[in-house]
Amino acid sequence: MAKAKIQFPRGFLWGTATASHQVEGNNKNNNWHAWEEAGKTADKSGLACDWWGGRWREDLDRAAETGQNAHRFSVAWSRIQPEKNRWDEGALNRYRDILRGLRERNMTAMVTLHHFSNPLWLEDMGAWENDETPQLFADFVRKTVSALKEYTNLWVTINEPNVYTYSAYIDGVFPPGKKDLNIAFEVMVNLVRGHALAYKVIHEIQHEARVGIAHNYYSIKPKNAYSPLDKWVTKAQSNAYNNFFPKAATDGVAKFLWKKVKVPEAENTQDFMGVNYYTRDQVSFSLSMAGKLFGKRYFPEDADLSETGMIANEPEGFFEAMRWASGFGKDIIVTENGVEDSTDEMRPRYLAEHIMQLWRATNFGWRVKGYFHWSLVDNFEWERGWTQRFGLWELDIETQKRKKRKSAELYEEICKTNSLSSKMIEEYCPEITEKLFPD
Numbered sequence: 001m002a003k004a005k006i007q008f009p010r011g012f013l014w015g016t017a018t019a020s021h022q023v024e025g026n027n028k029n030n031n032w033h034a035w036e037e038a039g040k041t042a043d044k045s046g047l048a049c050d051w052w053g054g055r056w057r058e059d060l061d062r063a064a065e066t067g068q069n070a071h072r073f074s075v076a077w078s079r080i081q082p083e084k085n086r087w088d089e090g091a092l093n094r095y096r097d098i099l100r101g102l103r104e105r106n107m108t109a110m111v112t113l114h115h116f117s118n119p120l121w122l123e124d125m126g127a128w129e130n131d132e133t134p135q136l137f138a139d140f141v142r143k144t145v146s147a148l149k150e151y152t153n154l155w156v157t158i159n160e161p162n163v164y165t166y167s168a169y170i171d172g173v174f175p176p177g178k179k180d181l182n183i184a185f186e187v188m189v190n191l192v193r194g195h196a197l198a199y200k201v202i203h204e205i206q207h208e209a210r211v212g213i214a215h216n217y218y219s220i221k222p223k224n225a226y227s228p229l230d231k232w233v234t235k236a237q238s239n240a241y242n243n244f245f246p247k248a249a250t251d252g253v254a255k256f257l258w259k260k261v262k263v264p265e266a267e268n269t270q271d272f273m274g275v276n277y278y279t280r281d282q283v284s285f286s287l288s289m290a291g292k293l294f295g296k297r298y299f300p301e302d303a304d305l306s307e308t309g310m311i312a313n314e315p316e317g318f319f320e321a322m323r324w325a326s327g328f329g330k331d332i333i334v335t336e337n338g339v340e341d342s343t344d345e346m347r348p349r350y351l352a353e354h355i356m357q358l359w360r361a362t363n364f365g366w367r368v369k370g371y372f373h374w375s376l377v378d379n380f381e382w383e384r385g386w387t388q389r390f391g392l393w394e395l396d397i398e399t400q401k402r403k404k405r406k407s408a409e410l411y412e413e414i415c416k417t418n419s420l421s422s423k424m425i426e427e428y429c430p431e432i433t434e435k436l437f438p439d
């Protein structure tokens with residue numbers, strides 16, 4: 001093994017990402033709470049990580065003490081606007097406390113304004129199916145950004161609009177559990193409109209704002225590289241899934257399969273590209289998969305799979321994600337990346353291999369400015385509940401006790417030295433030393 005150290009650019013942002021419903025606890029006024037109550041999730045969020053009860057303090061201490069200089073979190077629309085005609089100043093103050101807490105810890109804050117959950121009153125109106133929602137979102141954004149702008153200028157309007165639409169309107173595992181491509185398209189267009197209005201509102205309130213979307217990039221390869229049908233379905237799925245939102249926010253055209261709508265107000269409405277990357281897989285053409293654009297998905301046969309089989313460790317897909325993102329000509333921020341692994345057997349190598357690709361990307365001159373690992377502490381994973389553990393810290397949901405995983409130590413060394421070294425690999429994941437630092 002070669003002894004070496006790879007170094008990141010000065011000022012690189014190192015952090016973790018969280019989301020309100022997943023960490024706050026007792027979020028009872030939103031569509032996810034109702035979904036949990038209806039028995040649609042593996043289990044219930046309950047107290048989650050008890051951030052609403054104040055445990056964000058100890059978790060942000062953990063982040064700061066281990067060298068993280070940034071944190072991405074989301075605000076809950078349902079708390080800030082509990083009813084259509086009512087704002088809760090107390091909730092905004094709590095978020096101001098968190099932002100002040102980040103500032104006191106010398107951490108850069110990134111705030112997500114919509115991360116999957118909707119207020120109940122909005123869900124009752126059909127949420128993003130309703131054409132009024134983009135404007136209602138913009139009103140909420142105006143209120144929230146005005147209250148929080150003193151503490152940050154880094155905003156994500158919408159988290160993974162593609163995952164939201166796919167899971168809620170095609171796959172049906174997120175509320176409202178529909179499976180309808182036509183409705184999905186209407187929702188997608190409204191999300192683009194909502195983002196565009198929010199972008200304008202934020203810049204009106206704060207000139208120095210940096211506004212983006214956290215795009216989930218799913219790397220897809222044809223199962224058989226020589227099959228025209230496999231190649232066709234790869235392209236169709238990738239265009240529909242990966243390209244729809246960033247293209248709409250670039251040229252103001254929402255193009256999905258055979259449908260196309262102009263949304264001129266969305267043109268050039270991203271200051272940076274947020275990229276959430278987890279995995280990649282292969283796809284083959286299959287007539288039985290009409291609802292999924294005729295694509296059957298597989299992980300490679302020899303894949304290094306996560307605990308529940310949701311994620312294959314495919315770091316080259318991460319490099320591809322950053323190359324793709326760089327094509328939009330903006331700064332890139334990796335807004336999520338991580339793996340579920342309660343025993344922490346796989347996470348150190350997953351982390352190290354992805355950090356290596358991150359470094360490669362910066363060396364290609366792509367403007368990658370930061371990396372947010374998903375996640376700080378084990379948290380409530382949507383319909384999968386507590387069955388998946390993404391935290392650098394382990395959480396005991398009964399006692400609320402946290403325990404530092406080995407990966408947290410590795411990430412600490414990375415953050416504190418702004419680098420990754422062969423010595424770290426030898427210590428935390430010796431099984432990949434030859435792969436990462438060959439002689």
Ligand code: FCB
Pocket residue numbers: 019022159160163216276336374381382390
């Ligand atoms: C992403 C979500 C995030 C988390 C991770 C594992 O799709 O944005 O909230 O659940 O997956």
